[in-house]
Amino acid sequence: MSEKNPIQVSDRIFRTIELLARSGPSGLLDISNELELNKSTVHRILNSLICMDYVKQDPDTSKYSLTFKICSLSNQVLSHNSLIDIARPYIQDLAEQTGETVHLVQMEGINAVYIDKVEAPHNSVRMVSMVGKTIPLYCSGVGKAILADMDxxxxxxxxxxxxLHTYTANTVTDYNTFxxxxxxxxxxxxxxxxxxxEIGVRCIAVSLGCVHHKLPYAISISAPKxxxxxxxxxxxxxxxxxxxxxxxAELGQ
Known part of the structure; x- marks a missing residue:
């Protein structure tokens, strides 16, 4: 459970960014209702984000959306992770051998975050996963692989x-069963x-452990059942x- 942000204005700004990332182009009233903030407050936040080039407003629809400046931030974060470059040939090879989608994830709190993804070029069914998306540890293949390494x-x-959320009838929410x-x-x-x-999707994963004494990583293969x-x-x-x-072995682990 996340703690309450002690700085209210920061909380409101990032909730606005997260909402636009999740919902796409949105009107002022929709944003105000979703965030449960008055329109004048939301309008000031959006104008500030526009000034910083993180948000743009469509002149025809008046709706607000994020700019690609957000993507540049995530790319800069990923560029500092050397494991991505080292692991990329391996996950590309897995995708080619299996014809399926291969992921590299890193543990982040109680979640795993996709930090790389390779889809086989001839794969006609695309996974909805994307780099930067987080998934719970307790009900994902990569997450459970990471947890199994812990005490x-x-x-x-x-x-x-x-x-704990029951995503499907197969989601385990009983601790002893888990x-x-x-x-x-x-x-x-x-x-x-x-x-x-997700109904219709299966995944098999292995943990890589704590690479270079940092956070745990895992790799997986996902496919329709x-x-x-x-x-x-x-x-x-x-x-x-x-x-x-x-x-x-290449990482010297």
Missing amino acids: DDQIRQIWEQSE LEVIGAIRNNGYSMDNEEM DRMKDKQITQYKKLLLNTKKQLL
Whole structure:
């Protein structure tokens, strides 16, 4: 659970940015209603963001939207992560071998954030994931792979801080059942997301651990469930574990 921002104006500015990122072009009244702020306050915030080139207003519709300056910030953050450059050939190779989408994620609080993504060029079904998007640790393949490397006290702390949401009928929200899942991941060496976040999508993942003593990372292969059956899971498990071994060797882990 996130703490209340002690600086009110910062809270309002970033809530406005997050709303526009989530909703796309929006009118003043819609933004005001969503944020539960009066229109004059929202108007001042938007004008400030326009002056800083983070927001623009369509002259025809009067709606507000984010500019690509936000993207430049995220690109600068990612440019300082050397693991992305080192891991990129490995996840590209996985995408080519499997014909599916491969992700590289980093743990961030109680979530995992996508920091790289490669889709096979001939893949006709695209995953809705995107670089910069966060997903909960407790119900994602990459998240559970990361958690399985932790001790039970750390897992319990993250579980209690998470806002447990039943995304599908397969989402595990009982803690004892979740610990059984973690135990299986530790025994098998890989994690599965069996339509726990999205119906029709399966994911297999392995943890890379804390690379260079920093935050934990994981890699995954995602696909529609009809393209990830038991035969593919057996194949992808071997590919992921081999990729993990090679990548960690290059990193000197």
